[in-house]
Amino acid sequence: MPEYLAPGVYVEEVSFRSKSIEGVPTSTTGFAGFTRFGPVQYAGGPANVGPRLITSFTEFERVYGGLEEIGFLNGARTNYLAHAARAFFANGGKRLYVSRVFKDAVDDLASSHVASLNVPLSTGSADWRARWPGEMGNVLVDTRVVRSKNLAFQHADDPNDILNRDSWGVQVQRVRHGSVVEVLPSAGPFPKDNDALNEANLFVVQIDSDGRQTFAAVGGGVPAPFPFLLGERVIFLVELRVLVYGPSGRLDSYEELGAHPAQRRDIAKVLEADDPEDENAMVYLDWAYDPADLFGPARLMAGLRSVPQKRLSGGRDGNLPGPDELAGKEADPDHANVRATGLEALAEIEDIAIVAMPDAGAYEDADVRKAAADKLISHAERCRYRIAVVDGPKASSISEIRDFRGQFDSKYAALYHPWIEILDPLFPIVPGTPPRKLLLPPSGFVTGIYARSDIERGVHKAPANEVVRGLTAFEININKARQDVLNPEGVNCLRFFEGRGSRVWGARTMSSDPEWKYVNVRRLFIYIEHSIDKATQWAVFEPNNERLWANIRRTIEDFLLVLWRDGALIGEKPEQAYFVRCDRSTMTQNDLDNGRMICLVGLAPSRPAEFVIFRVGQWTADAKS
Incomplete structure (x- = not known):
């Protein structure tokens, strides 16, 4: 009152x-599976490892790598998740969360699969490290020196200057505490921009509370003013430019870098592990500044420029993960740095309404395929407000797809068959040579169609009789006689119709309950229940x-x-x-x-x-x- x-x-x-x-979003999709690069938890790695929101395939390539095969230690494998993401956006998808799954040779996400490069310094060393495990982390890092023009100056005599700055001697323009400068005789010759640094000519600027500059030399000790007169030496401000050459022509450039924590663009901050300036940076610098070593920033710059080997090595794609790794683990409530993985990481994102695992249907063993599908369906049922899109096995006959379907009963999942053939985007078409084809699971295409239908018509519209984009053909031809068998059993068929193109021709769940026979009915209730749940939280504890x-x-x-x-x-x-x-x-x-x-x-x-x-x-x- x-x-x-x-x-x-x-x-x-x-x-x-x-x-x-306010209605909740219904088209946001989540994929869990294997990618060439990208955020994933491993011992000693960055803390920001949650699934990333992707809004275009170009962004997916930058975060999780391209379409190239994943070179698992137990055999290379088609990058199904990347192809599924490409199909998702091609078919109208807008928002996609990706949870990367990684497994090393000893069932642990160890740092032994992360590429690195040791950089010897005149005292100690630094390391370039890939931010994430994977062969894609074996990038080339070129650290270049950028020198300014001569910045030496001296304060003029001013009787009103209470600091008496004209007695400070030679000072340097445009520098901050911790800047590295190079001092050379004014007679020359002068080095070019990327010439190697001689530590004997380098000094680290120290600035006191009055603004007076002193300079720490290679020998250490107490910083002192320059002992020469203005005009006897030229002084260049030294900064770094880091170029990271990734696969498929990717080039990341980082400019105007310093080497001291007081610098606005300290290299160890701009390219740090947890929160770099570019959140999709491929590498980070593992080097700790020692306040007792005033010359440390100059030593780091000289070492980074002079390292003979520029390519990181040791990055590997690990072993092929299984259904347990795809399902993932919950976050450890007692250790903040142990985050959720796999599908469990997607469970923490409330906006996701559609989930899929494009890699699940590609396992060779039938029991492993079933186990993976079980994990996906259980995830959707446990989260309540999402539906699972399940892929049937590749090259399934009508009997095999019926047997696969008969192993499940869930109103939170829908099964699609058959697989989809596309022109392999990694092999350009050459005149006179048959183009290379590639078979993909349908989940990437279908989830994009779900999103497109939701955006254009609404969640109440069945995501069927919709055109499938970006394919050459279906793996097998489903005619009416075959669909007469499959449709009543809850297998949603993808079919080609002369004059009408390739379409999704089914909208049934994998449920035996006739009340929840249709995908759009299940998703409409999910939408209504979730919207009411989210919008009526204000009522708790009201009279x-x-x-x-x-x-x-x-x-x-x-x-x-x-x-x-x-x-x-x-x-x-x-x-x-x-x-x-x-x-x-x-x-x-x-x-x-x-x-x-x-x-x-x-x-x-x-x-x-x-x-x-x-x-x-x-x-x-x-x-x-």
Whole structure:
């Protein structure tokens, strides 16, 4: 209650309307699987290892690498997840989270698979390290020196200068505490930009509280002013440019780098492991500044420039992960640096509504394929507000795909068959030579179609009778006779129709419950339940009385009215499409005593016109209708 303690006018804000419900996103997708590079947890690695949000395939290539094969130690393998991401965006997908899965030779994410390069210094050493494990981390790092023009100057004599700065001797323009400068005789010759650094000519600038510059030399000791007069020497500011040459022509450039923590662009900060300036940087510098070694920044610069070997080595793609690695592990509540992996990492992202594992259907062993599909389906069921898109096995006959389908029963999953053939983008077409083809699991294409259908029509529209983009053919031809067998069993077929192209021709879940037969019905309820869940959190701990019940009813009814108008619910009037009850008829006194508010919501979802039937018969000319 507001307090009125002194006479006056009190203006108060109150609300006379119900709170609105904002629909949750339904097209955001999550993939878990194997990539050539990218964020993944390993011992001693960066802390920022969560799944990344990707909004284009170009961004995917920068974060997780390209389409090239993954060179597992137990045999190279097609990069199915990268191809699935490419198909996802080609078919209309907009937002994709990727959880990379990695496994080394001893079932542990060890740093032995991370590429590195040791940089000897005149005292100690530094290391270039790839940020993530994988063969793609064997990049080339070229550190170049950039010299300024002569920056030496001396303060003029000023009788009003209380600091008496003209007595400071030679100073340097444009420098900060920790800058590295190179001092040479003014008679020359002068080095070119990227010529090697001689530590005997280098000094590290030290600036006191008055702004006076002194200079630390290679021998160490107390920093001192320059002992020469202006004009006897030239002084260059020395900075670094780092060029990182990655695969497929990738080049990352980092300019104007210093080597001291006080520098605005300290190389160890710009290219650090956890939070680099470029979050997609491929490498980081492992070097710790020692405050007792004032000459350390100059020593680091000279060593980085002079290292003879520029390519990192030791990066490997590890072993082929199994279903357990794809499922992942939950984050350790007792250790903040032990994050969730695999599907468990995707479980922490609330916005995801569609999940898939493009690598799961490519396992050679049937039991491993089933185990991987089980992990994906269990993940979707546990998270409640998402649906799993499951791939059938490659080269499946009608009997094999039926046997595979018969092993599952879930209203949170849908199975698609067959695999899809594309022109291999890694092999350009050469005139006179047959183009190389590649078979891919359908999940990447189908999840993109889910997203496209949601954006163009809405989640209530069945994601079927939609064109599949970016393919040459389906692995096998599914005709009507075959689909007559597969469709009732919940196998969604991909089919080619003459004059209408290649289309998704099914929209059924993997459930034996007829109430949840259709994908769009399941996803519509997921959308409504999640939206209500997220938008009514304000009601927790509110007084459990008629005012709250009425507010809840109005809130949900307003939301469902919009859905009815959009065609998501059937009925000529709103009263026929839904009902919302929240009153004494839905709660007992025991419920109230135990703090429970119960609201019943009934919906009449629109189901797809899966069988369009026209009955045509003869009639006589004199017949009356």
